[in-house]
Amino acid sequence: MDWSDIIPYLPDLARGFLKSIEIALLSAATALVTALLLTLASATGNAIVRAIVAAYTEIILGLPILVLLYVIYFVLPKFGVRFDETTAGVLTLTLYYSPYLAEAIRGAVAAVPVGQVEAARMIGLGELSILARIVVPQALALMIPSATGILIGLVKDTAILSVISVEEFAYVTKQVVSHTYAPFETWTLVAAVYWVTLALFETLMRGLERRLSRFRPKVEFH
Amino acid sequence: MPVSAIRAEGVSMDFGSLRVLHGINVDVSEGEVVAVLGPSGSGKSTLLRCLSWLTPPTEGAVYLQGERLGVAVAPDGRQSRLSAAKLARQRSRIGMVFQSFNLWPHLTVLGNITEGPVQVLGLRPGEARERAMTILETVGLAAKASAYPATLSGGQQQRVAIARALAMQPELLLFDEPTSSLDPELVGEVLDVIELLAARRTTMVVVTHEIAFASEAATRVIFMDGGRIVEDTLPATFFRDPAEERSRRFLERTLRRYAQFGSHRSAEG
Numbered sequence: 010m011d012w013s014d015i016i017p018y019l020p021d022l023a024r025g026f027l028k029s030i031e032i033a034l035l036s037a038a039t040a041l042v043t044a045l046l047l048t049l050a051s052a053t054g055n056a057i058v059r060a061i062v063a064a065y066t067e068i069i070l071g072l073p074i075l076v077l078l079y080v081i082y083f084v085l086p087k088f089g090v091r092f093d094e095t096t097a098g099v100l101t102l103t104l105y106y107s108p109y110l111a112e113a114i115r116g117a118v119a120a121v122p123v124g125q126v127e128a129a130r131m132i133g134l135g136e137l138s139i140l141a142r143i144v145v146p147q148a149l150a151l152m153i154p155s156a157t158g159i160l161i162g163l164v165k166d167t168a169i170l171s172v173i174s175v176e177e178f179a180y181v182t183k184q185v186v187s188h189t190y191a192p193f194e195t196w197t198l199v200a201a202v203y204w205v206t207l208a209l210f211e212t213l214m215r216g217l218e219r220r221l222s223r224f225r226p227k228v229e230f231h
Numbered sequence: 232m233p234v235s236a237i238r239a240e241g242v243s244m245d246f247g248s249l250r251v252l253h254g255i256n257v258d259v260s261e262g263e264v265v266a267v268l269g270p271s272g273s274g275k276s277t278l279l280r281c282l283s284w285l286t287p288p289t290e291g292a293v294y295l296q297g298e299r300l301g302v303a304v305a306p307d308g309r310q311s312r313l314s315a316a317k318l319a320r321q322r323s324r325i326g327m328v329f330q331s332f333n334l335w336p337h338l339t340v341l342g343n344i345t346e347g348p349v350q351v352l353g354l355r356p357g358e359a360r361e362r363a364m365t366i367l368e369t370v371g372l373a374a375k376a377s378a379y380p381a382t383l384s385g386g387q388q389q390r391v392a393i394a395r396a397l398a399m400q401p402e403l404l405l406f407d408e409p410t411s412s413l414d415p416e417l418v419g420e421v422l423d424v425i426e427l428l429a430a431r432r433t434t435m436v437v438v439t440h441e442i443a444f445a446s447e448a449a450t451r452v453i454f455m456d457g458g459r460i461v462e463d464t465l466p467a468t469f470f471r472d473p474a475e476e477r478s479r480r481f482l483e484r485t486l487r488r489y490a491q492f493g494s495h496r497s498a499e500g
């Protein structure tokens with residue numbers, strides 16, 4: 010057994026990898042939008058809206074993501090709600106990760122001192138301008154560290170979609186292994202690709218955070 | 232007849248079941264510099280927050296140049312909440328300086344000062360920058376225009392906060408203990424700016440513990456205790472011969488502290 014056995018399957022692995030990236034990007038985008046809506050709903054909505062958001066959050070936080078995936082893919086069709094594998098996967102990742110991201114957003118917004126908002130009110134800025142020009146620019150920088158951790162979880166969890174046969178990276182890898190009988194080499198390669206991808210993502214986010222918070226004095230370590 | 236810059240009529244404020252302001256009546260005329268003194272918890276900050284409608288009072292009315300603040304009054308006398316846009320517009324006519332500066336850390340000094348003129352008053356960025364630079368000269372910080380607040384000392388930050396308020400060309404300025412969070416050696420530079428404004432007859436209400444400032448720069452002293460105005464008089468009268476026992480005790484305590492630690496300004500000469 011040696012590494013060259015994998016070479017014919019590299020295009021398959023690449024396809025799986027790209028599918029994972031596609032699902033991750035799509036899910037991250039929809040999860041962020043959902044999180045934003047959840048945050049807005051619990052900040053501005055009436056008591057009923059807030060109760061619904063709270064209940065939703067409680068339910069999601071109490072479920073393993075695998076169970077959520079099975080519910081969406083196997084249980085919902087019994088009630089006439091049917092999704093293809095990829096959609097079910099994206100929906101699961103979105104539903105599962107949006108409450109965590111909402112909490113990251115809420116925490117970042119709350120970390121902007123209320124005095125800054127009051128100063129803006131006294132200048133005569135409207136509430137929307139205050140949000141857009143004072144709160145969001147700072148909250149973005151503040152939420153990056155926690156959001157990065159959450160999104161890394163989301164990327165990793167795309168592998169779970171292999172259980173409903175979404176042809177993502179882990180799923181394709183399993184199939185390749187069944188042809189090559191080279192699990193050691195194949196999984197080592199795939200692990201390295203996951204790791205490098207996530208390390209790159211983390212570095213990117215760290216750079217972005219530095220850029221967005223360059224107004225803060227550099228912390229000097231002694 | 233002096234023109235009333237801001238006037239409170241029967242302003243009361245409750246936090247839950249706690250009444251912290253009891254029917255405050257106060258009328259500040261244009262050009263007055265009112266020092267508000269009083270022990271901690273006497274309601275000084277709450278009064279300023281009611282005057283600026285940051286905390287709408289439970290009862291009573293506030294008038295800005297005779298115009299009802301925060302409340303729309305229909306011709307038939309019915310009252311309703313003023314629209315958010317109109318309230319914002321009214322607030323833009325009142326400058327407020329906070330104990331904790333509250334600068335926007337993601338904007339430069341210039342950005343902090345031009346934000347209101349550009350976004351609220353609709354000045355062109357060039358005009359706003361020019362206005363900001365002139366004011367920065369006044370507060371002695373022209374060299375710091377492109378610095379971020381976090382790189383400034385507390386005294387410098389507070390002077391930027393004053394500049395930010397001035398850039399709106401407000402009808403009056405409210406200060407809530409503008410020097411209380413500053414290191415003693417930085418108090419003087421901020422008081423100098425406020426005194427300069429006082430000399431220019433800027434209408435100001437200044438909550439402060441700086442007795443020297445109150446007696447020298449203010450044209451009027453208000454002493455508060457327990458959510459009430461206990462004394463409202465000339466500085467000379469207040470400091471030489473306070474009418475009330477409570478003011479007398481407060482003055483004694485404060486002056487004793489002064490004798491002990493010295494005026495903040497003595498450090499600076």
Ligand SMILES: Nc1ncnc2c1ncn2[C@@H]1O[C@H](COP(=O)(O)OP(=O)(O)O)[C@@H](O)[C@H]1O
Pocket residue numbers: 246251269270271272273274275276277278
């Ligand atoms: N947001 C608030 N909620 C409840 N109580 C408050 C609030 N703000 C002020 N108070 C109370 O109101 C009283 C007056 O406070 P404040 O106006 O801050 O006094 P001062 O500025 O004179 O020290 C205090 O007893 C304070 O605890």
Ligand SMILES: [Mg+2]
Pocket residue numbers: 275276277408
């Ligand atoms: Mg106070």
